[in-house]
Amino acid sequence: MADLRVNIAGVEWSNPVTTASGTFGFGREYAEYFDLSNLGAVCLKALSAKPRLGNRSPRIAEVNDGILNSVGLQNPGAQHFIDNELEWLRQFDTKIIANLCGSTVEDYVEVAEILGDKVDMFELNISCPNVKEGGMAFGTDPKMIEDITSRVKAASKVPLIVKLSPNVTDITEMAKAAEAGGADAVSLINTLLGMKIDIKTRKPVLYNNMGGLSGPAVMPVAVRMVYQVRRAVKLPIIGMGGIATGEDAIEFLLAGADAVAVGTAGIVDPYAWIKVRSGINDYLDRNGYNSVKDIVGKVDING
Amino acid sequence: MLCKLAFKSELRQGLYNFIIDCPEMAKAAKPGQFVHVLCGGSAYLRRPISICDAVNDRFVRFIFEVRGKGTAELAKAQPEQLLDVLGPLGNGFEVPEELSGxxxxxxxxxxxxxxxxxxxxxxxxxxxxxxxxxxxxxxxxxxxxxxxxxxxxxxxxxxxxxxxxxxxxxxxxxxxxxxxxxxxxxxxxxxxxxxxxxxxxxxxxxxxxxxxxxxxxxxxxxxxxxxxxxxxxxxxxxxxxxxxxxxxxxxx
CATH class of the missing domain: 3.40.50.80 (Nucleotide-binding domain of ferredoxin-NADP reductase (FNR) module)
Structure with a gap:
């Protein structure tokens, strides 16, 4: 058994596997399938200062090797989470990451203030493609990323992870902006903006017309971006995008991720998170590594 | 959970009747709940299919129409084959103890x-x-x-x-x-x-x-x-x- 512990911005995780925000609710549903203490951290569904209704259905469309979603950040609000979910979650030996969303910078700051130090880490969601205001609008402009990161960081009592959007020309500029704004870590990638058309009705499958692409289809893009960001910033990286197996996760670690998140795979297989964690350990044991840290960034680049 | 397909028939063209051998699900199933079935092939997501019946605390029966690539793939399953099924899921119909009409x-x-x-x-x-x-x-x-x-x-x-x-x-x-x-x-x-x-x-x-x-x-x-x-x-x-x-x- 290899040492799976990782340290992300000063927070010790028992292993490098967490959940991708929005695929895991607040943990209750999957706690019926496995003990959440098996995860290094749980990253929860996005929280806003006030409840959000989300978009109309259909909100999900199947595509080749993946899905599009247009949930639109439906959530009961940060205070409701504190009152109804937090104490239950604390029974598990895992770190809790709250994903913060909003329509304005002030909204994000307000969520950070409401949550205070009640969770272990924050993830700043400036990359959701499914809302008109906020979300991705903040995450595709380096100046805005630096500004919102520094404003939320100033209001944060716990380490701040900035979640990056892949819907940009140069992801490294966005990562550098997050670093300049005072981010403690970055996570990537959020979903890629996509579209699916039903050729029988000639209408988009999603009511919102467009949505975020996730699943195995996006993984090579995500691995490439993690590799580029690793070379651009010193921050810890949480890599995600299409991970379904331990082997997939190893690719991200080799590319430079310090930890990984599993999301869409869990929508198909409730045990995906556990399988990824075991698969990472199996690879390390098989190849004679003592610690997961030994393979981070160890991709052997050609030339 | 992997369950064996115990019986398969076609009720009419494109409408399939499956009975799977899964005692745990059969015992737990309530009317109106559904099973979430991994269809195989290139269908990425599971397909929710309502439970038609639970028999002898052992078998769960569901019926589906071939509508797209998932159901088309599922229709190819043969008896004795193992199917990856989650369930029973959801809140079913409330069954009252007595009816006043x-x-x-x-x-x-x-x-x-x-x-x-x-x-x-x-x-x-x-x-x-x-x-x-x-x-x-x-x-x-x-x-x-x-x-x-x-x-x-x-x-x-x-x-x-x-x-x-x-x-x-x-x-x-x-x-x-x-x-x-x-x-x-x-x-x-x-x-x-x-x-x-x-x-x-x-x-x-x-x-x-x-x-x-x-x-x-x-x-x-x-x-x-x-x-x-x-x-x-x-x-x-x-x-x-x-x-x-x-x-x-x-x-x-």
Whole structure:
């Protein structure tokens, strides 16, 4: 058994596997399938200062090797989470990451203030493609990323992870902006903006017309971006995008991720998170590594 | 969970009847719940299919129509093959211990199937109203007859039963003065909307089984929502699929 512990911005995780925000609710549903203490951290569904209704259905469309979603950040609000979910979650030996969303910078700051130090880490969601205001609008402009990161960081009592959007020309500029704004870590990638058309009705499958692409289809893009960001910033990286197996996760670690998140795979297989964690350990044991840290960034680049 | 496909038949072209061997699910299953099936091939997501019946605390029966690549792939499964199935999932129909009048079950098209188990579980045999496109698409009438006090059939073209909407039969039953305690419905949204509206106008409790494009099936991804009359959005897979008809905004 290899040492799976990782340290992300000063927070010790028992292993490098967490959940991708929005695929895991607040943990209750999957706690019926496995003990959440098996995860290094749980990253929860996005929280806003006030409840959000989300978009109309259909909100999900199947595509080749993946899905599009247009949930639109439906959530009961940060205070409701504190009152109804937090104490239950604390029974598990895992770190809790709250994903913060909003329509304005002030909204994000307000969520950070409401949550205070009640969770272990924050993830700043400036990359959701499914809302008109906020979300991705903040995450595709380096100046805005630096500004919102520094404003939320100033209001944060716990380490701040900035979640990056892949819907940009140069992801490294966005990562550098997050670093300049005072981010403690970055996570990537959020979903890629996509579209699916039903050729029988000639209408988009999603009511919102467009949505975020996730699943195995996006993984090579995500691995490439993690590799580029690793070379651009010193921050810890949480890599995600299409991970379904331990082997997939190893690719991200080799590319430079310090930890990984599993999301869409869990929508198909409730045990995906556990399988990824075991698969990472199996690879390390098989190849004679003592610690997961030994393979981070160890991709052997050609030339 | 992996379950063996114990029996497979084609009820009519493109409509498959599967029985899987899974005692745990069979014991737990309630009418109106569903199974979430990994279809194989290139279908990435699972497919939610309502439970038609649970037999002998061992077998779960479900019926599906080939509509797309997932169901087409699932239709290729052969007996003895193992299927990856989650379930039973969701909140099913509320089965009362006693009824103060008739229970009316109204199904349209492939929405009729979850009503069979419900008909068998109710404390008294219900009135069953089934709507089909035409005679060719009409199935399971005999099985419903065994579980029902009476079965009424309607078809769009009149090739079997009453020509017109299945909801016409509900309205005439109410007009005839029948004392109806509860209405349960599953089928196309326009049909269920008429059923729910009719129930509301006559102060009859009505349970509707909703359908929506679904992800995880367990409530976590929050993609399969339907809009409620209070403006909120609830998860079809976890809060439903069965809801109080008066609380659903069918146009939302």
């Amino acid at each position: 008739e229970a009316v079950l109204i199904g349209g098209g492939i929405g009729i199937f979850p009503l069979l188990m419900l008909a068998k579980k109710l404390p008294q045999k219900p009135l069953v109203m089934l709507g089909f496109r035409d005679k060719q698409s009409a199935v399971m009438i005999r099985e419903f007859s065994n579980a029902a006090k009476e079965v009424f059939v309607a078809s769009d073209d009149g090739s079997i039963g009453h020509k017109g909407f299945v909801t016409d039969m509900l309205k005439s039953k109410i007009a005839s003065g029948a004392k109806i305690d509860k209405i349960y419905t599953c089928g196309p949204v326009p049909m269920m909307k008429i059923v729910a509206d009719t129930a509301k106008e006559n102060n009859i409790e009505c349970m509707v089984s909703m359908e929506e494009r679904m992800g995880c099936g367990v409530g976590a991804c929050v993609t399969c929502t339907c809009t409620m009359t209070d403006g909120s959005r609830r998860r079809v897979c976890k809060d439903g699929p069965v809801f109080n008809g008066a609380e659903v905004d069918f146009d939302g």
